[in-house]
Amino acid sequence: MLPPSLQDITAPQGICYGCGGSNPHGLHIKSRWDADGVHLIAEHQPQPQYTGWPDLVYGGLIAMLVDCHSNWTAMAYHYRAEQREPGTLPRIDCVTGNLGIKFIKPTPMGVTLTLRARVEGEVGRKSRVVCEVYAGDVLTAIGDSVFVRVDTGQLAAAAHGREG
DSSP states (O other): OOOOOHHHHHOTTOOOTTTOTTOTTSOOOOOEEOTTSSOEEEEEOOOGGGBSSTTBBOHHHHHHHHHHHHHHHHHHHHHHHTTOOTTOSSOOEEEEEEOOEEEOSOOBTTSOEEEEEEEESOOSSEEEEEEEEEETTEEEEEEEEEEEEEOHHHHHHHHTTOOO
8 A cells, every 4th residue: 555645645635637636637646755765756657648659658748747746856855855744834835947858768658657756956946856757667758857936826826917
């Protein structure tokens, strides 16, 4: 039995398409600390509608998986840096500042994907996350991205022109 995911603990009502447990059409990505205490791990089995070229996973799906899992990695590291358990208040939220994906090999359909992510360097307002994507034992993509800690209420207000 796996322990509860960070998404289930911290954002049980989350609606994000990639990782929100309350999105009925979403992928429901679940991120958990690896036994090594350094990486966060998530697994995903791509469904046929996410085929790119015949028998290969669509690159946009890989980018979305890296984005969501890396963001949760940044937030998990922030909780750890503050010596707090995920789910404690005030909630920590991050957004994507820069998403970088390097596709190394084609990613086959029909194989469970494993994402292994860690914060590289300092945990700060902006944190760099490296996320490896494996199809079975084969490394197929690497994400190298920056995530920014934010107040989501202020962020939403600014996006809708309600800045005060």
